[in-house]
Amino acid sequence: MRHLFLKIRIHPVFWIVVGIGLFTGHFWEVCTIVFIVFIHECGHGISALIFGWHVESIQLLPFGGVAKVDNHVDKPAYQELIVTISGPIQHLWLPLVSYLLLNTGVWNSENHQLFLFYNKMILVFNLLPIWPLDGGKILRIILQKYLPFMKAYTWTLLLSCLQLGCLSTFVLLNFPFTLNYFVISGFILISIYRDWIERRFIFIRFLLSKWNNTVGTKKVRTRYIQGNLSIVKALHLLYKSSQSRYRIMGMSHNEINEIEERDILNAYFNGQYNGKTLNDIKNGVVT
Numbered sequence: 001m002r003h004l005f006l007k008i009r010i011h012p013v014f015w016i017v018v019g020i021g022l023f024t025g026h027f028w029e030v031c032t033i034v035f036i037v038f039i040h041e042c043g044h045g046i047s048a049l050i051f052g053w054h055v056e057s058i059q060l061l062p063f064g065g066v067a068k069v070d071n072h073v074d075k076p077a078y079q080e081l082i083v084t085i086s087g088p089i090q091h092l093w094l095p096l097v098s099y100l101l102l103n104t105g106v107w108n109s110e111n112h113q114l115f116l117f118y119n120k121m122i123l124v125f126n127l128l129p130i131w132p133l134d135g136g137k138i139l140r141i142i143l144q145k146y147l148p149f150m151k152a153y154t155w156t157l158l159l160s161c162l163q164l165g166c167l168s169t170f171v172l173l174n175f176p177f178t179l180n181y182f183v184i185s186g187f188i189l190i191s192i193y194r195d196w197i198e199r200r201f202i203f204i205r206f207l208l209s210k211w212n213n214t215v216g217t218k219k220v221r222t223r224y225i226q227g228n229l230s231i232v233k234a235l236h237l238l239y240k241s242s243q244s245r246y247r248i249m250g251m252s253h254n255e256i257n258e259i260e261e262r263d264i265l266n267a268y269f270n271g272q273y274n275g276k277t278l279n280d281i282k283n284g285v286v287t
């Protein structure tokens with residue numbers, strides 16, 4: 001825990017926002033939001049530390065916070081899910097803190113109502129199924145269970161864009177002067193764009209984690225497939241939640257060849273994949 005406090009980083013612009021809050025009479029509002037966001041991010045950070053993940057920092061940004069932890073790609077899905085929901089779950093006990101402060105007379109019922117309002121707002125906003133909010137991460141974890149890794153990741157980003165577009169249109173039509181919302185959604189859009197650009201790099205990290213078997217999944221998913229499928233396309237069919245086993249029909253109907261995902265990964269990381277197919281692995285042309 002002490003280790004975690006050493007990792008707290010405060011963005012310089014954050015102090016400007018606190019200063020503006022102080023001069024415009026919104027100091028308690030700013031303090032309330034910062035406190036709630038801080039506890040939320042600590043929730044992610046503590047559960048990541050429990051699983052032995054590397055926690056780079058807990059950052060307090062001008063418009064929110066972020067717990068920078070290890071990349072999700074090479075972590076088991078159940079750990080990803082627990083680390084993700086450990087943030088939103090903090091909002092369930094936080095109202096108790098406000099009740100206690102109310103009873104001790106540290107603050108009044110107006111502060112208390114404000115605390116409950118922001119606590120609920122931050123929880124609901126974080127659970128929107130938009131990447132990289134917690135709801136978006138949960139969406140990706142669910143999609144990853146049923147779709148190949150790359151497809152799940154691509155769909156998460158596309159659905160996030162669509163949902164952000166719908167939400168922004170709604171806000172624009174109903175609350176056109178909500179500046180905070182548009183600043184935050186701008187940050188979200190930049191984040192989605194950056195992850196879209198980097199998705200090939202993420203995919204290679206995923207393949208590497210599969211090759212090193214760091215996810216450690218034992219479930220095997222078997223499927224029949226054409227032997228002339230390219231190795232590159234076969235890599236895009238790999239799941240995070242299971243190991244893939246491809247069955248290729250031979251010349252005669254009772255001849256079936258099996259190719260494990262490790263054979264395909266070996267071909268890729270040995271640099272023997274360009275223009276090659278699963279038949280080449282089956283026939284020993286690539287090893």
Ligand SMILES: [Zn+2]
Nearest residue numbers: 087088126134
């Ligand atoms: Zn969170």
